[in-house]
Amino acid sequence: MRIDRNIRPAAADVDAEKPRTLAELNAVISAAEPLVEGGTKAVLGEGPVGARIALVGEQPGDQEDLQGRPFVGPAGRLLDRALSAAGIERKSTYVTNAVKHFKFEERGKRRLHKKPSAGEVKHYRWWLKTELELVDPRLVVSLGATAVLALAGKSLAIGRFRGPADFDGQPGYITVHPSFLLRLRGEEDREHGFDAFVADLQKANALANARQRVKG
Numbered sequence: 001m002r003i004d005r006n007i008r009p010a011a012a013d014v015d016a017e018k019p020r021t022l023a024e025l026n027a028v029i030s031a032a033e034p035l036v037e038g039g040t041k042a043v044l045g046e047g048p049v050g051a052r053i054a055l056v057g058e059q060p061g062d063q064e065d066l067q068g069r070p071f072v073g074p075a076g077r078l079l080d081r082a083l084s085a086a087g088i089e090r091k092s093t094y095v096t097n098a099v100k101h102f103k104f105e106e107r108g109k110r111r112l113h114k115k116p117s118a119g120e121v122k123h124y125r126w127w128l129k130t131e132l133e134l135v136d137p138r139l140v141v142s143l144g145a146t147a148v149l150a151l152a153g154k155s156l157a158i159g160r161f162r163g164p165a166d167f168d169g170q171p172g173y174i175t176v177h178p179s180f181l182l183r184l185r186g187e188e189d190r191e192h193g194f195d196a197f198v199a200d201l202q203k204a205n206a207l208a209n210a211r212q213r214v215k216g
Helices: 022-031 062-067 074-085 118-135 145-152 178-182 187-215
Strands: 053-057 094-097 104-107 110-113 139-143 163-167 170-175
Touching: 022 118, 053 118, 053 145, 053 187, 062 074, 062 110, 074 178, 074 187, 094 118, 118 145, 139 145, 139 163, 139 187, 145 163, 145 170, 163 187, 170 187, 178 187
Parallel strands: 053 094, 053 139, 139 170
Antiparallel strands: 104 110, 163 170
């Protein structure tokens, strides 16, 4: 399969050579130029094809960019805790991001996270949609507003739409991003936020299990 290093995700859907496997798609993503400011290398999704649940976050952070893996920084460690509390094995779950490169600005020796714009999310959306088609999860969990925008194609307020969702025919579930919990002030708020997040993951897991039984 020919790889164009200047491929633009928004134009990829008219490409007759649409990737047929996750490995082919990842090769395209890895070879393409970053579409966000500061981006260096792509951080690909991680987990098994056919996973019951796919978790979609916003974008890689500093540690993810350095290690080349999704959700390995502070938010990732909190996610691991929540998954464990919810009775979900991370290794059996597919984890990825709406935007595949770390968008940041340098301030001294620090690389500070910058939120992707709606236009940037749209550019990456074809990659994400194709990725999820190839992984074929039972349920897709949106972690935060950027993931919702990528999955639903429009902005939806987390507070109002938190819970079961439909992403263009794909069963889904909307909840907060783990980084939101890290920003909460006060031990009581953090504990309440974490418990609510675990409850969301448990509900999403039950929905995925129910759909698996119906399909099976």
